[in-house]
Amino acid sequence: MPRTRDNFSKKVIRTLREQVSYRCSNPECRVITAAPGDTEDGVNRVGQAAHISAASPSGPRYDKNMSAKERASENNGIWLCNICAKKIDNSPSEYPVETLKNWKTTALRKAKSELGKPIPDEDYVVNVLSTAISGASYSSLPPQTAISNIHMAAAQGLSKKYPGFSFQTSYDSRGTKIHITPEYQExxxxxxxxxxxxxxxxxxxxxxxxxxxxxxxxxxxxxxxxxxxxxxxxxxxxxxxxASQIKKDSIMKLGVIDDSSKPYFFDDIKGQCHLGTDGFFFEGSACSDIIIASTVIEKSGTTKESLNIRFDYSKWNDMPFRSLPYIRKLKSFSDKLMSSSKVTIDLEIEGLKVFEGQSNPNDFQRENLEIIELAWCAREVCVELDKEILFKLNDLSISDQNNIYKLYELLNFKRRKDLESEKSLEITFIADVYNLEEFNEMVRRPNTEVLINDHQQKYLEILGQKIEIPEITQIFKSVSAEIIEEITKDRTYRVHLKPLKGFEFWEGFNIKKNKKLIRKVNENN
Incomplete structure (x- = not known):
């Protein structure tokens, strides 16, 4: 049978593979094509010797002028990973002979230059840069020295390229900042x-x-x-x-007023006033930049724009709910702000009062105050139930928020007046009745009280963490009770309660802080 393919010998395949150090010859790929594996010989191979000009007449890039010996020679071969080998044969017009020969030449040159040199890892660039800047490796540098040296090198490099200017660089979550200052007054x-x-x-x-x-x-x-x-x-x-460079250090004193109480003074908002021809713009912050306030005030003494109060909750990210900084102060301010219609403003520029007036907080920021309420409720839950949950604003789902509010509601044993007003409220529960005669006597009363301790272990999830719910105590006052059905023959029944006149519903966790109130409510019948 005549031979239809001019295949490579084992020696040619080994030469093609080893000449490029087992790497794919595609300069945009260069993956390593062999590693330890679970194969019979213990090697996982993902590479192959590919023909530059096809080994048979029906193959891609076939050259009829080549002899069989030339087709099977090392010169007509290129080492590629399996993916790149398939790619060049599926699209031969995109990968002509000249392209593949250039790939091979480049791969051989790189392999030769890399011989005996370590392969760069993830820390390589950092180490080289640190050594160039400081003469020491990154691992031996204190972090603050390495970072400051890198910024210093960047600033010096920019100054050499742009003489007449000095530079300062910094980096944060928003990106790289370059502060440029002219060295001459021009x-x-x-x-x-x-x-x-x-x-x-x-x-x-x-x-x-x-x-x-x-x-x-x-x-x-x-x-x-x-x-x-x-x-x-x-x-x-x-x-x-x-921005205007005509600015002065300023302090805004914020207060909140309503119709029923004295003014509540929050804090000093420290910032700057940017001066204009007909007024000035104030922007400042308090509580370590968690709260930010700004407004425009005209020379006539009126506010040109509503006071803009916003909160940068990112300052809390990855902090435990139970130890969020300024949470008590912000909760108090939030409560006042949500219930008030006016905010008082006293503005001082370099110690001189220049404005006194009132403003309306913008509606958008009123909605954002709900985050403070949520954080406060989560804090109380974590403290009382001894849980360590981290604040992650972007990960808070609607379900997380609902579970936080639900747990917070149950922390305090109290009347659920919201449910007492429901005319069609019906309560059904399963009870273990140890004395059926006593129970029947109770349910026949026209007006009775029922106390339920829910012993079932339940969980609620907040930010991926399961929170075990303590035992819940419910007290129903002024209800009629009726056995609906027998669930099992060992005294378990389904019981139906119906509210009567004077109905009260109390609910909360059966925890230490609530036990005294639970006992008092239960006895006061």
């Missing part, structure tokens, strides 16, 4: 094209009048000597912010 000119010119113009003139910073999206930015730097930083939908 005017700087820049130009930009806004995505929405009308909005940009309006915000710019508002900045001049009131001092409120302008912020809008731009298409492009030109900045003289620094133009190449800004072009490198340009991103799609980039935003430019412009």
């Amino acid at each position: 005017d700087l000119e820049f130009s930009f094209i806004a995505q929405n010119p009308e909005e940009a113009t309006e915000q710019y003139f508002r900045l001049l009048r009131t001092g409120k910073p302008a912020s809008f999206k731009i298409k492009s930015l030109k900045f003289g000597e620094l133009d190449s730097l800004f072009q490198a930083l340009n991103e799609e939908d980039a935003t430019i912010s412009i």
Whole structure:
């Protein structure tokens, strides 16, 4: 039978494989194609010797001018992973002979240059950079020294490229920040094209009048000597912010008033006033930047915009609910803010009172106050039930929130007036009746009291953590009772309660703090 394929010999296959150190020759792949495995010889192979020009007439890139010896030679072979080998044969027009030969040449050159050198791991780049900056490896550097040295090197590199300016770099969750300061008192000119010119113009003139910073999206930015730097930083939908440099240290004293109580003074909001031609813009923060307040005040002494109060709850992320900073203070402020119609503002600039008035908190932030209420309820649950749950705002589901409120409600044994008003309320439960005659005598009374201790072990889940529910005590006053059916023959019955006039329903966890009240309610019949 005539041979139809000019296959590689075992020697050629071994040579092709070892010349590239078992790596795929595709420069965009370069995966290692052999590793320990559960095969018979203990090696898991994911590579193959592929023909550059096909081994048979029906194959991709077949060259009829080549001899059988040439087709089966090392020169016509390339080592690839199984995926890349299949890819080049399925799309031969995309991977012609010249491309594959270039791949092979590059792979051989890289393998030769890498011989005897360690393969870089995840820490390699960090180590090289740290050594270049400080002369010491990353592992031997104190973290604060390594970080400061990296920022210092970045700043010095930028200063060399852009003489006449000094730079400071920093990094946080929002990205890299570069603070640029001219070393000489000279005017700087820049130009930009806004995505929405009308909005940009309006915000710019508002900045001049009131001092409120302008912020809008731009298409492009030109900045003289620094133009190449800004072009490198340009991103799609980039935003430019412009703020007045005429600003003074300021303190806003916040208070809350309603019709029934004296003013409640929250705290000093420390910040700055940005001055404009017709007024000024104040922005400041309190409670370690958890609460942020801002407003625009005109020279006439009136607030141009409603007081904007917002909360940065990200400051609490990954902290235990039971030890959230400032939670008591913020809960008290939140309660007052939710029930009030006015907020008082006293504004001082460098110790001199410049404004006194009232403002309406914006409605959007009133909705956000619910997060403080939720955090407070979760805190009380964790403290009372001795649980350690971390605050994770973005992971809080509706189910988590409902479970937090449910547990909080049961922490305190109290009347459930919300259920007492339900006219059609009917209660059915299963009871173990030890003395049927006594029980029948009780249920025949026209007006009786029933105490239920729920012994079933139940769980509620909050942020992926199961919370075991303590025993729940329920007291129903002024009800009629009726046995509906016998569940088992060992004194277990389904009992139906129907509210009567004067009906009361009490419910809560049967825990130490509630036992005295439970006993008192039960005895007061």
